[in-house]
Amino acid sequence: GAVVSQHPSWVICKSGTSVKIECRSLDFQATTMFWYRQFPKQSLMLMATSNEGSKATYEQGVEKDKFLINHASLTLSTLTVTSAHPEDSSFYICSAQDGGRREEQYFGPGTRLTVT
Amino acid sequence: GQQVMQIPQYQHVQEGEDFTTYCNSSTTLSNIQWYKQRPGGHPVFLIQLVKSGEVKKQKRLTFQFGEAKKNSSLHITATQTTDVGTYFCAGPGNFNKFYFGSGTKLNVKP
Numbered sequence: 115g116a117v118v119s120q121h122p123s124w125v126i127c128k129s130g131t132s133v134k135i136e137c138r139s140l141d142f143q144a145t146t147m148f149w150y151r152q153f154p155k156q157s158l159m160l161m162a163t164s165n166e167g168s169k170a171t172y173e174q175g176v177e178k179d180k181f182l183i184n185h186a187s188l189t190l191s192t193l194t195v196t197s198a199h200p201e202d203s204s205f206y207i208c209s210a211q212d213g214g215r216r217e218e219q220y221f222g223p224g225t226r227l228t229v230t
Numbered sequence: 231g232q233q234v235m236q237i238p239q240y241q242h243v244q245e246g247e248d249f250t251t252y253c254n255s256s257t258t259l260s261n262i263q264w265y266k267q268r269p270g271g272h273p274v275f276l277i278q279l280v281k282s283g284e285v286k287k288q289k290r291l292t293f294q295f296g297e298a299k300k301n302s303s304l305h306i307t308a309t310q311t312t313d314v315g316t317y318f319c320a321g322p323g324n325f326n327k328f329y330f331g332s333g334t335k336l337n338v339k340p
Contacts, residue, residue, distance in 0.1 A: 157332045157333045158273065159330075160328075160330070163326075209273075218263065218278060219275065219328065222272065
């Protein structure tokens with residue numbers, strides 16, 4: 115089956131620093147990847163849609179300069195949280211669609227970010 | 231973004247009892263997806279419904295898509311402890327996006 119990996123699985127950083135999270139589709143090409151944020155005991159909030167070779171599309175209220183997304187290849191998308199603050203602490207999950215069709219999303223295992 | 235409401239927020243059942251979660255949208259959905267997220271895990275795709283009035287079964291799980299394609303339900307018959315987790319519905323937005331409902335957390339007591 116389709117596998118999506120995320121790295122790192124958890125990270126602790128200091129306020130003001132930047133953190134990069136990688137999302138990879140291991141056995142399929144993903145023209146579209148999605149980045150979600152999930153607070154404890156809450157649902158997944160779509161942050162942005164990452165399209166290979168083009169700019170990401172951000173959801174309303176998500177700061178594009180703070181959450182930098184790059185989809186450099188058909189198997190890799192990265193999310194960089196710039197100048198992190200404690201309120202950025204959250205669970206970040208990526209997902210990918212095989213071929214960009216409106217079908218099931220394959221989720222990565224998530225990255226737990228803690229900003230101190 | 232697309233607003234998809236889900237009820238109940240929590241459900242505690244005794245093992246063997248049935249469980250149902252409901253998903254409602256104010257607008258017509260072209261399709262709807264269901265996911266399960268185990269505690270500490272990530273969402274896993276369960277099913278996609280496309281047709282009006284569609285009913286699909288996966289063992290003890292029954293999924294329905296309303297005639298008006300504005301609501302959907304997931305029913306689990308005779309719950310087991312392995313059913314524990316949060317069940318999310320997800321409705322489509324533009325450009326292949328999906329917006330997740332608030333989720334229903336199921337706890338099954340043995």
